Amino acid sequence: MFERRAKTLSDSLSSTHTEQQIQDNWKELRTIINNTFSGDRLEKLNKLYDDFENRMVVAPASAKKAFHNAMVGGYVEHILHVVKMSRQIKEVWESNGAMINFTDEELVFAAMHHDLGKIGDVEGNDYYVIQDNDWRVKNMGEIYTHNDNLSSYMNVTDRALYILQHYGLKMSEWEYLGLKLADGLYEDANEKYLKGYNPAWRLKSNIAYIIHQADMMATHTEYDEWHREDKKESQKVQKSVNKIKDAVDTEVKEKFTKSTDAKDIFNELFGEAKK
DSSP states (O other): OHHHHHHHHHHHSOOSSOHHHHHHHHHHHHHHHHHHOOHHHHHHHHHHHHHHHHHHTTOOSOSBTTSSOOSTTHHHHHHHHHHHHHHHHHHHHHHTTOOOOSOHHHHHHHHHHTTGGGSBOTTSOBSEEEOOOHHHHHHHOBSEEEOTTSSSOOOHHHHHHHHHHHTTOOOOHHHHHHHHTTTGGGSGGGHHHHSOOSGGGSOSOSHHHHHHHHHHHHHHHHHHHHHHHHHHHHHHHHHHHHHHHHHHHHHHHHHHHHOHHHHHHHHHHHSOOOO
16 A cells, blocks of 8 residues: 555655655665564554555655755654764764663664654544645755644654654653654754752653764764765756757857858848948
8 A cells, every 4th residue: 555655656756765665765774673573562553654654755854955855755754864863973973981871772773763643643643744836846955844634742752752642552661752852952842851959850761862962963864975966966957958059059050151141231230341
């Protein structure tokens, strides 16, 4: 089912990914789930991802071109990036003597679900819908817009936490904080956790910092990749325009040269006078 929806949306929206790449990313995400979790937790996660599959596989990671991964399949790719980069950054922290008091499962769980609220609600409504205002698409780069028909307003993090509890998925303290604080100080609600001046209130695990850094790295990497591709496309278009201009100029010159009257007029004005 998701293959048909991926193809339909890919045909209607600009995307740097082929249908096959979108499917491969989805399979990779499900493989990570099955290799990382086990038992009752794995069963509940597979239930959640089965229920959300048709929407999640084609969901974007953001609404605007200038943000990151505002394209079909952008969400899943972003999650794969954050999981990968979380593991890489954790190794850097650990190799430099930082305290690592959480498991790989806890790290992956928080990384995988920090943006889960961007899929939509449990009633089946997408978080993002295609922007149908041509002016906003052209002038503001809005490929998607927020869906006004969601069951209720929640920020992305709160909706992620709600969806997880809806499926009976319990979290450890580190998973909860890693997910909740993933947006760092971009979310006002996180300020007391991250700007506390009382030593007793400092975070007692580095998982939130690592998840936030991984999210930022993935976001900027995705933007840079889009910018490079957009620049290449612009150069390709400009090259085509230049070819058309050259062809038109050549045709005009040939016609002008063949025209005796025009040639005579030209010579009278700028060159040899007509004899």
